Amino acid sequence: MAEENANQQQAPAPAPAPSGPRPSGGRGPRPSGPGGPRRGRRNYVRRKKVCRFCVDKVDFIDYKKADVLGQFIQERGKILPRRMTGTCARHQRWLTVAIKRAQNIALLPFGAEI
Amino acid sequence: MDERIYDLIFICRPDTPEADIDKIISTLEHAVAEKQAKIEKTEKWGRKRMAYRVHKLREGFYVYMTLRTTHGELVKELERRLKVSDPVIKYLTVRLDEELKRQAKLKAHRERRAARRPRKAPAPAGGEQAVAQS
Numbered sequence: 421m422a423e424e425n426a427n428q429q430q431a432p433a434p435a436p437a438p439s440g441p442r443p444s445g446g447r448g449p450r451p452s453g454p455g456g457p458r459r460g461r462r463n464y465v466r467r468k469k470v471c472r473f474c475v476d477k478v479d480f481i482d483y484k485k486a487d488v489l490g491q492f493i494q495e496r497g498k499i500l501p502r503r504m505t506g507t508c509a510r511h512q513r514w515l516t517v518a519i520k521r522a523q524n525i526a527l528l529p530f531g532a533e534i
Numbered sequence: 535m536d537e538r539i540y541d542l543i544f545i546c547r548p549d550t551p552e553a554d555i556d557k558i559i560s561t562l563e564h565a566v567a568e569k570q571a572k573i574e575k576t577e578k579w580g581r582k583r584m585a586y587r588v589h590k591l592r593e594g595f596y597v598y599m600t601l602r603t604t605h606g607e608l609v610k611e612l613e614r615r616l617k618v619s620d621p622v623i624k625y626l627t628v629r630l631d632e633e634l635k636r637q638a639k640l641k642a643h644r645e646r647r648a649a650r651r652p653r654k655a656p657a658p659a660g661g662e663q664a665v666a667q668s
Contacts, residue, residue, distance in 0.1 A: 477644065480637040483628070484543075484598070486585075525543050525626040526584035526594065 469506025473515070481514045483521035486528055493519060497529040539574075539602045539634060540609060544616050544625035545594035548581050555595060558619055562599070565611055571603030589623050600630075 473481065483489070492500050492507070492515055499519055502512050522528040542562075546555055559576060566573050579596035588594065603609075609627050616625040 479640040479644075480633055484541075521626070521628060523585070526545065526586060526588055526624060529585040531586075 471506060471508035471511050473511035474508055478511065481511065481518040483518040483525075484527070486522055489515070489519050489522050489528060493528060495532075497523075497531045537602050537604050537631070538606070538629060539600065539631040541628045541630050542599045542601060542612065542625070543627075544597055544622050545584070545588070546597065546621040547589075547591060547623055548593040548595055550595060550621040554621055555597065558616075558622065559597065559599075561615060561619075562612055565615060566601055566603070566608065569603060569605045569608045569611075571601055571605060571608055574600040574602060591623065594623060602631075 481489075492505055494500060499516055502509070505512075507515060519528060523530050544558075546558070555578070563573060576597070576599045579598055581593050582596050584592060584594050601608075613625065613627060616622045
């Protein structure tokens with residue numbers, strides 16, 4: 421799949437000049453978040469991430485447990501995406517609600533520390 | 535009408551005397567009692583550092599209570615009281631009964647499945663070994 425795409429992109433590359441740098445440019449190094457694998461071109465080994473809430477069989481994410489929720493936000497207070505944390509869709513949905521509630525009662529920051 | 539469960543958290547100024555906080559709690563209790571509702575528990579979390587500054591304060595005295603009521607207007611009344619009381623700098627009410635109901639449902643579902651599994655497990659051992667091996 422990935423090879424096909426690469427071939428398709430590289431085939432027209434010699435003719436139009438602007439599209440030339442795109443495949444080689446590719447993805448620059450991105451700030452790897454916690455658990456975020458470094459993405460090389462092809463050679464990366466990714467561990468399957470498992471939803472932590474599913475492992476613990478959590479049915480209700482408590483907005484009062486700031487220490488737990490704090491692990492799912494960035495330094496600046498942003499909610500970490502699922503692809504970083506491996507949380508399943510359902511738990512991420514509950515998690516966002518819980519984090520937002522915690523933010524409202526000053527258990528978690530909205531943004532950077534003042 | 536159905537009974538609803540609410541969480542109520544409010545934060546007081548950290549320099550509030552404990553007696554004043556108790557007074558606020560008792561006024562809330564009175565308001566709750568008037569509406570024939572019930573406070574399930576009251577917890578004083580004490581002085582905690584807040585995640586951001588509120589009214590230029592970094593710390594606050596957290597009080598947490600759970601209540602069940604059939605009157606939705608009670609929450610309005612409680613929030614009004616919290617709003618007018620000076621030491622309170624922040625409050626939050628969350629309706630929880632639907633989430634607790636969902637939690638109970640999921641838990642029951644899981645237990646049902648767990649209960650079924652042991653009954654299923656001995657069955658292959660009894661006769662259907664082909665299934666177990668495959």
